[in-house]
Amino acid sequence: MTRSTPTNTGEEHEHRQRPLQISLIKRLFGFTKLHARKRNWLLLITATHACQVPALSWAIAATIAGPINNKQLDEIILSAAGVTILAIITYVSWHFRMRLGLELGEAVVHDLRGHIFAHLQRMSMHFYDKTKLGRIISRITSDCEALRMGVQEVLVISLVQTGRMLIAAAIMLWYDWILFMVVLTMAPGLWLISQFFRGRLSHTWRNVQESFSRVTAALAESVNGIRVTQGFVRQDRNAEQFRDLVQNHSDHHLHAAQLTGVFLPLLEWNSQFFISILLLLGGYQVLAGGMLANADPNAQFESLVVFFFMVNLFFGPITVIGKQYNMALTAMAGAERVFALLDTKPQQLDRPDAILIPTIRGQVEFANACFAYEPETQVLTDINFVAKPGQTIAMVGPTGSGKSTIIKLISKFYLPTSGQILIDGNDLHQIRSPSYVRQLGIVLQQNFLFTGTVYDNIRVGKISATDDEVRDAARRLDCLDLIQSLPAGFNTEVGEAGGNLSLGQRQLICFCRAMLADPRILILDEATSSVDTMTEARIQRALAVLLSDRTSFVVAHRMSTIRHANEVLVLNEGKIVERGTHSHLLTADGLYANLYRQFIQTTDM
């Protein structure tokens, strides 16, 4: 197990295992309610199956110890017929037990994954600001997997194994209780050995995994940085470092082998040891007349043979249940995290009585709006401005001055901590988000593309658009030829996060997406900064088309875009420090004029 270290590197700790908690088990069990029929059948079949397995072994053992030992052919055939019927029943019920168990596990996990995803869609931006991608993904991968194991393995297998153990114990008790007592004394030792090694092993396996992730990380870095490596002729050195990492990983593997090399053989040794004890003690029981008076040597011999067959049925479950117990603890940790996520209340961005709004005119007003991501640090203070329908508002200011936050408030990613944002005079809080967001178009600097074709990605702006409409949007932005010149034109597959397109190409697709959405309010957050100048020069006129007729908010560094804005808001440290048109601000000779002067100095002839 892991302890949280005082020198926390900001990485919150995730427990690998947690103690059993009734409330979590109940809640997890609650997920089987939807599949109650399956679950009930499963429990019933599992219970009978748990009895059938030891019964079958006993039937075989009894046939050998009884009729065969006593050379009674008729009874041998009769018993064999019994064994056959029992075997068929056992294996048929095994089929159903297995199938239902696996299906139930999958059904529960399927539902959970759906719940998690739908819940994530409701989470606010605050959540995404704070939570790492890897964490979220592990909720539906490793945590759900742990829960599946909890349902299909722990529940079913422990039941079967416990039943097997109890019945085997009962049969042995019935044949010879003294011999069984001897058997029983060895059980705790076996349990301790298996738990001890399992603890050590899981620790070692963690080291193996960690060292392996170092290997893959180094590899990924080498592959992604191969151009640098070759450009700087670094191959030999890298190879040396890589060899060290691989060696280290392999050392951890060897360490694990040292442990399994004791553990598994020890289990095997244990069962052999037991057989030799059985031979000795059983022999004594039979030959010396046993520890009980008047024991019939024949009956004693019979029980000795039965013991040989039954003993593994009794010991096997001890180690298996140990494994299941550990699985259950892992499932608890998974359940705790999954349910914690599902219990995180999404921040309500709409008031309960929020209204649907029809097509808006596009007036946006900030009235004393303030905002803070964390209570102590105010990001925006008393922002006031009105954007009339169709106007273009530019925002300028140094990094961290709050430009992007204003954009996020307009996008309704967050609500202002105080003050209001009014759309056509209605408080944004009182407008139902879907009806508002539908009329927004956003192009951000971090242009995100989904896996799929260029068509699919532009259609994010308007799902129902036809191919022609998509092409038309591109044509109006004057970038039809640029998209058509991609390897497969509009049908080009863009990889994860648009990997095989250039920054500029990705941004063009985002522009088309916004164009297709035909929004009333358009937001461009540093949208052209990753498009190269030559391309920007091309789409400059098209951008004017995009901006016209809509209320637009532009955060831009290139002054050429700002020059034509109806109003420029100059922000510094979360406050509007200057406002007015471009020429007005230049004459005022304040912060804006300074910024502009700097710009001229780097570009002027």
Add this chain to the structure above:
Amino acid sequence: MGIAIATQTPAPVSTNQLVLRMLKLAWQFKTAAVVLIVMQATLVAMALSGLGLTGLGIDVIRHHVQPDSTSPPHWPFGLAPPSDWPVLSMVAVLSGVVFVIATLRFGLDRAATIWKAKLVQSIIVHLRAQVYDKMQRLSFRFFDANESGSIINRVTTDVQSVRLFVDGVLVEGCMMALSLTFCLALMFKIHPWLTFWCLLTTPLLCMLTIVFSRIVRPAYQRSRQLFDTAVLVLSENVQGVHVVKGFGRQADQIRRFSQANYAYSQQQKWIFWRLAMFVPVINFLPQINIIVLLIYGGWLMIQGEISFGTGLVVFAGVLEQFSMQVGSIANITNSVQRSITGAQRVFEILDEPLEICSPPHAVAMPHARGRVRFESVSFEYNQQESPILSDINFEAEPGSTVALLGTTGAGKTTLLSLIPRFYDPQKGSILIDDQDVRNYNLDDLRHNIGVVFQESFLFSHTVAQNIAFGHPAASREQIESAAKIAAAHEFICKLPNGYDTPLSESGGNLSGGQRQRLAIARAILLEPPILLLDDPTASIDPETEEEILQAMTQAMDGRTTLIVAHRLSTLRRAKQVIVLESGRIVQHGTHDQLLQSQGHYQRAASLQIADDESKRLLGILRPVTKGSP
């Protein structure tokens, strides 16, 4: 860049050839493998003898209990104890021997487990290092054509599959053959016909196991793919959460995820059904053997042909062992398949010809003067597509600057990549100091060229190690002076541990501007006479662009520089400006010349030039450069 290239179809390699190569590989580890086989065979023999002795013990006891109806116990190898021994001592001795064998087995088992791990690991370390080393030397073409994930898999998973051939196929196969032989021999010794009838289901067991793994393996692969799709949907929704929310696409995305989720679940169900058919059936077949044993074996015992303990009980035990071993046939056939697919992918890398390497009699280049000339250079990534560069001609004087300008995909990056021979052109040649670059020693050539890429890749080493990337032995003075030229010294000193601050993966703890300045420092550490700057400001927050411009200007000083640039300040300083469009030079001249002629350049420049009105308002209107719009 981002030009997708159709993956080259690998030359079809026959399975036989692959197996032959893997055998050759295994031959290198033959001693260790043979020792392992001997160890494991001994283990099987010990297990069987333990079983036999137990049976003997039972017979001894039984003979004593029913002396009239049973034959005396059959001691192996004529090792019968004197007949006056008390029965209890005989049983005690047998029990002691079983115990001793078990203990010996424990020791040997442990040794074999460790030995096997050592064998496996030594193969893996050997192969991984080899594949990694080769991979690093492959040309950029290879990395363009293969996704990074697939390349990584070759060094991790596929290497595992190849070594599986040694321990999972060869060793395991020999092991199985030996232990099956032992089991069979023992069973035959007990009773040949009993053996025959009891093993009647074995061929069926083999067949079922193999058929099943053929069906289920691809199904599992498909299921994994479906699951990856579901995870991809989730990860995209997290990464692109602003798009999903900004365009109000939550409902579609939930639908998209539940489709993926459902598809995966259905596939799982399909597998579960078959799994739940197969596992019980496979386990039922050995039960049939036992039933045969009960009836036929019971009859034989009544006839007195076999004894109770060493005959029937031992036979039941061996039968169990036998079935277990047969069950592992499926593992072996799986391993064969896996190792063949893995081998194909691993050997593909090992066999990949080194496309770009030093010529046999390479010309050394201690320190170039820095004249770079392109002579009718044409380049295409593959023949099917239109050329990326056609007929490029220009010359850069030592120490001068050439600026390249062009729209996205015009071929600027490709043009730069030809100089350090990241690719070789199909036509024409590139000359440095009047010698074709293909004649130089490759390492020398690249040492003479400093490269700064569009999105600079930094490694998760310390700052100093990153700057000294191309020359790990560089002194601290060298590193600092490079950092100073790249205007990086100041911010580096402010980092928690200065030059020894470790960077997180791809330099995540630095700003874009800081990363690029480190990249510039890295490029100029070796004082290269030629510097290639591929639009270093492209992916930078525009507000921090300023920081880099200064670094660039200082770095370019005294070096032949080819730079992809968009800023007027940079373009103006260049001796020549080349405008590329669809791989051709469409405009070529100085900044002033190009500004005066109608064309792309003028249009792009006009976007950046402050208008006169604004200047007037600022009160800094100076005489405008003649002809400027």
